[in-house]
Amino acid sequence: MTRSISATRSAFAILAVPAVVAILAILAATTAPSAAAHAELERAVPAADSILAEPPAQVVLQFSQRFEPAFTKVRVVDANGREVAGGEFQVDDADPRRLRVDLPRLAPGTYQVNWRVLSIDTHVSEGRFGFVVRP
Amino acid sequence: MNELLGALRAVHIGCAMLLFGEAVFALAVRPPPDQAGAVRWRVDRRFLAVARWSLAALVVSAIAWLIVQAAAMSGKPLAEAATLRSIGLVLGSTVFGAAFSVRAVLVVALAIVLVAWQRRQKSARSREFMIIHSGLAAALLGSLAWTGHAVAGDPSEAFLRIGADVAHLLAAGAWIGALPALVFHLGSTVSPQRAAMAGRFSRLGVASVGVLAASGLVNAWYQVGGIPGLIGTGYGRLLVVKLAIFGALLCLAAMNRGLAAGALDSGGGQRLHRLRVNAIGEIALGAALLAVLAPLGTSVPAIHDPVVWPFDATLELAPIRESAWQQVVVAAAAVAACAAAAVLVAGAIAWPPRLSIGAAAGVVASLALIGIILAVPAYPTTYQLSPVPFSAQAVATGAASYDEHCSRCHGHDGAGASLDLRDIVPERREGDLFWTIAHGLPEGRMPAFGSQLSAATIWRLTQFLDAQVAARNALALSDRLRPSLPVPAPDFAYEIPGMPQQSLRQQEGNQVALLVFYSLPSSLARLRDLAALEPAYAKAGARVIALPMLDSPAASAGQVGGAGVKILASAGPAVARAYRLFAGKAASRTVATGAVANGDGVANGSTGAGNPRHIEYLVDRFGLLRSRATGLPGAQQSDAMLAKVETLARETREPPALWAHRH
Numbered sequence: 142m143t144r145s146i147s148a149t150r151s152a153f154a155i156l157a158v159p160a161v162v163a164i165l166a167i168l169a170a171t172t173a174p175s176a177a178a179h180a181e182l183e184r185a186v187p188a189a190d191s192i193l194a195e196p197p198a199q200v201v202l203q204f205s206q207r208f209e210p211a212f213t214k215v216r217v218v219d220a221n222g223r224e225v226a227g228g229e230f231q232v233d234d235a236d237p238r239r240l241r242v243d244l245p246r247l248a249p250g251t252y253q254v255n256w257r258v259l260s261i262d263t264h265v266s267e268g269r270f271g272f273v274v275r276p
Numbered sequence: 277m278n279e280l281l282g283a284l285r286a287v288h289i290g291c292a293m294l295l296f297g298e299a300v301f302a303l304a305v306r307p308p309p310d311q312a313g314a315v316r317w318r319v320d321r322r323f324l325a326v327a328r329w330s331l332a333a334l335v336v337s338a339i340a341w342l343i344v345q346a347a348a349m350s351g352k353p354l355a356e357a358a359t360l361r362s363i364g365l366v367l368g369s370t371v372f373g374a375a376f377s378v379r380a381v382l383v384v385a386l387a388i389v390l391v392a393w394q395r396r397q398k399s400a401r402s403r404e405f406m407i408i409h410s411g412l413a414a415a416l417l418g419s420l421a422w423t424g425h426a427v428a429g430d431p432s433e434a435f436l437r438i439g440a441d442v443a444h445l446l447a448a449g450a451w452i453g454a455l456p457a458l459v460f461h462l463g464s465t466v467s468p469q470r471a472a473m474a475g476r477f478s479r480l481g482v483a484s485v486g487v488l489a490a491s492g493l494v495n496a497w498y499q500v501g502g503i504p505g506l507i508g509t510g511y512g513r514l515l516v517v518k519l520a521i522f523g524a525l526l527c528l529a530a531m532n533r534g535l536a537a538g539a540l541d542s543g544g545g546q547r548l549h550r551l552r553v554n555a556i557g558e559i560a561l562g563a564a565l566l567a568v569l570a571p572l573g574t575s576v577p578a579i580h581d582p583v584v585w586p587f588d589a590t591l592e593l594a595p596i597r598e599s600a601w602q603q604v605v606v607a608a609a610a611v612a613a614c615a616a617a618a619v620l621v622a623g624a625i626a627w628p629p630r631l632s633i634g635a636a637a638g639v640v641a642s643l644a645l646i647g648i649i650l651a652v653p654a655y656p657t658t659y660q661l662s663p664v665p666f667s668a669q670a671v672a673t674g675a676a677s678y679d680e681h682c683s684r685c686h687g688h689d690g691a692g693a694s695l696d697l698r699d700i701v702p703e704r705r706e707g708d709l710f711w712t713i714a715h716g717l718p719e720g721r722m723p724a725f726g727s728q729l730s731a732a733t734i735w736r737l738t739q740f741l742d743a744q745v746a747a748r749n750a751l752a753l754s755d756r757l758r759p760s761l762p763v764p765a766p767d768f769a770y771e772i773p774g775m776p777q778q779s780l781r782q783q784e785g786n787q788v789a790l791l792v793f794y795s796l797p798s799s800l801a802r803l804r805d806l807a808a809l810e811p812a813y814a815k816a817g818a819r820v821i822a823l824p825m826l827d828s829p830a831a832s833a834g835q836v837g838g839a840g841v842k843i844l845a846s847a848g849p850a851v852a853r854a855y856r857l858f859a860g861k862a863a864s865r866t867v868a869t870g871a872v873a874n875g876d877g878v879a880n881g882s883t884g885a886g887n888p889r890h891i892e893y894l895v896d897r898f899g900l901l902r903s904r905a906t907g908l909p910g911a912q913q914s915d916a917m918l919a920k921v922e923t924l925a926r927e928t929r930e931p932p933a934l935w936a937h938r939h
Contacts, residue, residue, distance in 0.1 A: 188769040206428045211369030262428035
């Protein structure tokens, strides 16, 4: 009888540890940082909705995760929907989460950047933003 | 498509775990540790048969997974994606494909080993085969880490996250994958060998659980981030289900531990039988775990998903920050809850029932006390962060919206409607502010604006409210560095001719910035000085950004000379408008009035309260405004400015945060 008591007691004692850890974790986590609601694109140069005096030489997109270049597309189109750049982009050497699209000399007008990115953990995300080049 | 991917992953992972688990069982659990020689390494036909079938199922599921994954990656339907070209692209150019290729090599090697082993069963080479087989099975299981979420994050965290993933997979495989072997080898007749085997397996289980818990915590930290993510996102709730199944597995395993300890007693046959039944239950739970695991792998991690909080209240430590006695009570209640929980589980059977009931009541009472003290109202958007960043554009647009919709009741600076918004806003999360603006307050205290204003507009209002609080704090800014009143500087993009667009909060190498708002012609001399001093500022690690005030023409490089080209910037009108908030007592009244919103009939400083014509702000490396100098500086002040820049550039730690919840 005593041996079965000690056996079961030791069995339940094992459960005490996770229970304690769980309570402590819940208390500790009440002020944990909230889950970010930001989109995958962390920043863009030129910034979204910028009005620029000079046409930009390139578009730089910084993402929050590494992406697969083979399945990533970036297109820059003008106000008529014609593509001005987007055949190719370069991945930044220093940061594999950043890419650069070189632009030809852009005429004044409104432009839109459309991007579709496959992150390395196989999730697709896409988005778009615009910028304006002043005459 | 995602469901199919998930199912294929589940089958694949299950096979890999079985392959590895039976090897671990054969190596560590089945043979007695003191018996030496070839007996230890010989395996029976059943072992090889299970290995063959697992490997076959693994291969089939892997090929199907590859095809479905190619379709998901390219966005094409399944039929189109199942071409050699598309699959070749996946294999050759993606991390997933590279991992797949490596694993294909491992599979081929394993198949060769199995075939050769089958042929040579009688010979004494079993030891080598066993070692190679176990190594390959471990590699097949562990390499699955490169197909999960751990591989996609910040490269500097990759080692830790992938390592945790590999450990998690191997520990799960060693424990759950070995269960079928355990069930098979435990008969209903007691023998010392079987009892010893049960005991060894139980120790393996304990080690495995430890590794699973530790590695699981690491991964959860990076992928969930906290309790809000756990409760408020689909990924988080799936994880809770996984943890519940894991908890049930733990209970069964704990029971087995106790049963194994007493297996050699009289009535031991019953115990072993019970143990066996439990192990079958554990296998079922393991299968359920795999079923949950599958959608987890294909979902967006909670940390990238907006949190929708499901309850009316939540626990917050921030409100009791000031109150020492409440902190003591909460801490004491937490300790009491832990102690009562320990008493409860440790003495559940053996000690008098009254003690257990008392302990249970103690746990409930302590948690209730903590809940009462820490509970605050919460809404679905409470834990969401603003998708609109704290930028000059947002603040200026928010100011215009505020004038139009809010100033009637709340006044032009927030001090209306019998409360001062600037006292309330720092105590609330952005998501709470969003909800209150969108849904109003009950009993008609505040109308709901959700139907009139878009979500983006409401978020901009929250940024403007943050800026109003910052503006009030900015009243205390002076031309001396203040360490204790951080005022966040709204971000903005600016252009300097000949250089790509930059922003105040650059991503890398955060530099100190001297932000100069000037008016021509009075500021010209100072601009010339700054142009001449620019190399000194650059050497001190700072940028000089000179922007014209709203009613001033922009200076040209020719007027300024020197390194004028490097400091004269242009930015949208929102920047000057937003930064006027921080201009101090004289100017703060002009903010958030119609004058600001409508393109600035604000006077040239020739009327009354004296709008400053020249202001220089110092922004530190953490994006905080640390000093404000109004008016044109003399020589002494100019030198002092450079010294201040040098002090700021040397700072390594962010000053203590004003607000707990954001930025």
